[in-house]
Amino acid sequence: MEGYVLSNCVVAVLLAAGAFVLRRAYQSRLWREAGAAVAQRRPASLGVVLIFVVVALLDAVSWVGPAPEGDTFGVQKPRTLIDRAFPVDWNERSYSAPLARAEFYGGQALAHPRRHLLGTDIIGRDVLHLTLKGARVALLVGGLTTLIVIPLALLFGVSAGFRGGRWDDLVFFLISTLAAMPSLLLLIALIAVLGRGPVQVCVALGVTGWVGLSRLARGETLKLRELDYVRAARALGVSEARILFRHILPNLMHLVIITAVLLFSGLVLSEAVLSWLGIGIDGSWGQMPSSPGSASGSMAPGGR
Amino acid sequence: MLAYVIRRVLYGGGVVLGVLLFLGVLLFLFLLFFWAVEPEDMALRAIGEKAPPEAIAQWIENHGYDRPLAWNPDDQKDTLLYEHFRSMLTFDFGRSDIDDVEIARRLREGVGPSLSLTVPLLLLGVFFGISLSLFVAYFRDTYIDTVGVTLCVFGMSVSIVIYIIGGQYLIGKLLRWFPISGFDPSPEVMLRFLALPITVALAAGVGESVRFYRTVFLEETNREYVRTARAKGCGDGRVMTRHVLRNSLIPILTQVVMAIPFLFTGSLLLESFFGIPGLGSITVEAIHDNDFSTLRVMVFIGSLAFIVGQILTDLSYALVDPRVRLE
Numbered sequence: 001m002e003g004y005v006l007s008n009c010v011v012a013v014l015l016a017a018g019a020f021v022l023r024r025a026y027q028s029r030l031w032r033e034a035g036a037a038v039a040q041r042r043p044a045s046l047g048v049v050l051i052f053v054v055v056a057l058l059d060a061v062s063w064v065g066p067a068p069e070g071d072t073f074g075v076q077k078p079r080t081l082i083d084r085a086f087p088v089d090w091n092e093r094s095y096s097a098p099l100a101r102a103e104f105y106g107g108q109a110l111a112h113p114r115r116h117l118l119g120t121d122i123i124g125r126d127v128l129h130l131t132l133k134g135a136r137v138a139l140l141v142g143g144l145t146t147l148i149v150i151p152l153a154l155l156f157g158v159s160a161g162f163r164g165g166r167w168d169d170l171v172f173f174l175i176s177t178l179a180a181m182p183s184l185l186l187l188i189a190l191i192a193v194l195g196r197g198p199v200q201v202c203v204a205l206g207v208t209g210w211v212g213l214s215r216l217a218r219g220e221t222l223k224l225r226e227l228d229y230v231r232a233a234r235a236l237g238v239s240e241a242r243i244l245f246r247h248i249l250p251n252l253m254h255l256v257i258i259t260a261v262l263l264f265s266g267l268v269l270s271e272a273v274l275s276w277l278g279i280g281i282d283g284s285w286g287q288m289p290s291s292p293g294s295a296s297g298s299m300a301p302g303g304r
Numbered sequence: 305m306l307a308y309v310i311r312r313v314l315y316g317g318g319v320v321l322g323v324l325l326f327l328g329v330l331l332f333l334f335l336l337f338f339w340a341v342e343p344e345d346m347a348l349r350a351i352g353e354k355a356p357p358e359a360i361a362q363w364i365e366n367h368g369y370d371r372p373l374a375w376n377p378d379d380q381k382d383t384l385l386y387e388h389f390r391s392m393l394t395f396d397f398g399r400s401d402i403d404d405v406e407i408a409r410r411l412r413e414g415v416g417p418s419l420s421l422t423v424p425l426l427l428l429g430v431f432f433g434i435s436l437s438l439f440v441a442y443f444r445d446t447y448i449d450t451v452g453v454t455l456c457v458f459g460m461s462v463s464i465v466i467y468i469i470g471g472q473y474l475i476g477k478l479l480r481w482f483p484i485s486g487f488d489p490s491p492e493v494m495l496r497f498l499a500l501p502i503t504v505a506l507a508a509g510v511g512e513s514v515r516f517y518r519t520v521f522l523e524e525t526n527r528e529y530v531r532t533a534r535a536k537g538c539g540d541g542r543v544m545t546r547h548v549l550r551n552s553l554i555p556i557l558t559q560v561v562m563a564i565p566f567l568f569t570g571s572l573l574l575e576s577f578f579g580i581p582g583l584g585s586i587t588v589e590a591i592h593d594n595d596f597s598t599l600r601v602m603v604f605i606g607s608l609a610f611i612v613g614q615i616l617t618d619l620s621y622a623l624v625d626p627r628v629r630l631e
Contacts, residue, residue, distance in 0.1 A: 176321075177328035180614075182606040184572055188591055189333075189603045193341045269463055276465055276573065277588055289465055 004062045004078035011060040055135040058082050082132050092116070092124035121288070134285040140198060141205070141271045141281065142264040148206030149263060150256055153213035158252065160214075161221025162244060171218070178211045184273070191279045198281045201274060205267055213259045217252055224248050322611045329607040334388045337600045343369035349594040350401055367401055367597075392604055402595045410586055411601070417487055418582030420494060422571060425502050430560055432510055434549070437517035442544055444522060453518070459511025468577050471504035485579035501578040505571065516559065520552045527551075553624040561617040564609075 025031035039045050062078040092111060095104045101113040110116070118127035160171035178186070190204035224230060230247050238246075272286030280286050347363040348355065355363075364370050374385040391398055397407040440452040476484035482500040524530065525548055533547050575584030583602065590598040 173324065173328060176325055177332055180325045180329055180607050180611055181332075181603060182610055185587065185603045185606045188587065189336060189599050192591055192594065192596065192599055193336055272463055272465055273573065277576065277591060279591055286465070289469055 004064075008061050008063070051135055051139070055082075055132060058085075059133060059136045082129070086126060086129045090126050090129065092120045094120070094124055095122045096120045096124075098127075127288070130283075130288055131285070133283055134288065137198070137281050137284040138268045138271075141202060141284070142267050144199070144202040145205045145209060145267050146260050146263055148202060149210045149213060150260060152206065153210040153259075154217055154249070154252070154256070156210075157214035157217030158221050158244070158248065161218040162225060162248065164222075168218075171214075175211050175215055175218075178208070179215075183208050187270070187274065188277070188279065191274070196279060201271065201279070201281050205270060209263060209267065213255070213263075216255050216259065220252055220255060221248055224251055319615060322615050325611055326608065329604070329611075330389060330392055333392075333600055333603060334385060337596055338373060338384050338388065341596070346401065346594070346596055392601075397601045398597060400595055401597045402593045407598055407601050410598070411583065411605070414581065414583040414586050416489070416582075417580050418575065418584065421498060421501060421574065421580055421582060424498070425505050425571075426560070426563055428502065428506055429509055429513065429563075430556075432506060433513035433517055434556070436510065437514045437521060438544055438549065440514065441518050441521035441525065441548070442540065444525070453515065456511035456515040456518075459507070460515065462508075464505075464508045464573060467504050467508040468573070471500060471507070472577075475500055475503065485577065487578075487580045497578075497580070501574045501580065505574055513559070517552070517556060520555045521548055524548045524551050550624075554621060557620050557624055558617050561620050562613055564613055564616070 025035065038048075058081040060080065062080040062083070064078050090112065093103065093108070094106070096102070096110055096116060096119050097104055098117060098119040099114050100110065100116070100119060102109055116126050116128070118131065120126055121130070156171050156174070160168040186208050187204050190207055191200060194200040194204060225248070230243060233243050233247055268285070271280055271284055272289075274280040275284050275286030276289075343364045344360060346369065347360040351359060351363055368387065369384070371387070372383050374383055376383045380386065390396075395408070397411075399406055400410070436452075440449055443449050443452075472484050475481050482496055484500070485497075487497050488494050521544075529551075530543060530547055533543050538547070572584040572587060574580070575582045576588040579585075583605070586598065587602045589595070590602065
């Protein structure tokens, strides 16, 4: 199966799951009120709508359409709605300022004068187009890595706090060892070993990222384990697994939610640093300032 | 004082934990660089994807990756595990995977430029951080405070990448005050090259440290002894410098001492971006060349410095707080 068909299927599944969750959430009063509270915060809801709905939807589904006019490459590549919004011959030869009529260096006339809203980069790609495309990579980095980090952190943190003893010592040692290595160096080493690529970058970010949450979860579990209602449950003969899932995990959710939110934005910035060093994900926002000779003409180490 | 330090080092749990962590890091590096990656893979990346099998076998043998991983019934010393621990613990790092240069020599060459960038950066950073935050804390609850904190939060929110590009464009390209990147070992030329990276890094870091120090200072300002000092007639300036600053030193010292190990590895981004041939640049080059042995040494050195820094932090508390010594 073609790669783009597969990714379309994934998008369809995600959409269906999202719609289902939204419908269920709307049926419960608690979530309806929470939704209303979010909607009242205009900048926040605007951001969510912009990123998730507009960019992710418009940029998620791609298909091979009839050859557009001016397609001189002759190669049929699957393109998303956003790609279709920008003509195929949209690229210029070189850097230009926003809405300029001529190239910045040399002053040759542009093919699309005054049409590039944010200008073009040094090899003539439209900056607005790159910016919109980058949102998908940012969502991937943040989302996939968070999906790696949270189960990993909870698995080790909660089990260590709950079981205690040797296992706790071992997990705590593992956490301390990972924390004793400077995170940027560790990231670099992991990516060097795992290889380059979006999934590898997310795994490396996940391995360095789970430590903090795991430590928090362990501490909180230690505290919860001794609380009266947990003891009462134990005295009533509730099984260990049920105590864990009914009494402890739900009380850790505030930590998980806060960490996930902070982690998400932090990860996008970490990816920018990796792109800067030339080991990031293709097409990310981080790659734009470090791409060959961006506006400042500076010499990014990754831009070779 | 000296007796305290010795007692602390010998009996304190910090050092034992430090040694354990150190061994843990070594073991992790072994798993990462020897167990998780195949020697054939390393050879392919080092000499090219299309290398003939004989060349790959030759490369693996030359670099000693053909030894058994952890268990060799004939000679227990002839394994990768033993060799890894031996080379790291004796600081005999061997040669680079790519160009056969001795890694130790490269480290010696890189330390100088790294330190010449980061030592002034740390000192200036602490100086500006403390003086600016004392200033802001002195004018607490006035519009100066509000403006200062707003500026700090703004400064913190911008990625360092933007500072570097902006600094190079503004100071290097438009104003032409300092060269955009490069390095020279002779002192007066070096200053010209270092001015821009140091300015950029100070601007990028000052917001976060001022905000942190300000919180620490404000916490101390509300204490009883400050009120007592005011009541007996101390001036505002004296209260800030003699009473508040002195008692805020513990959290500040923690931050500063934790930053010292990073002096050694240098600032990876700054060095690679401003063309300073320090340890950070060596690391970045090692990534691009897939130089696994150099990378392994760099992560090891970074972790070592980090652990030593933590022990130092522990000790330095006694320096500023007499109460800690008595315990």
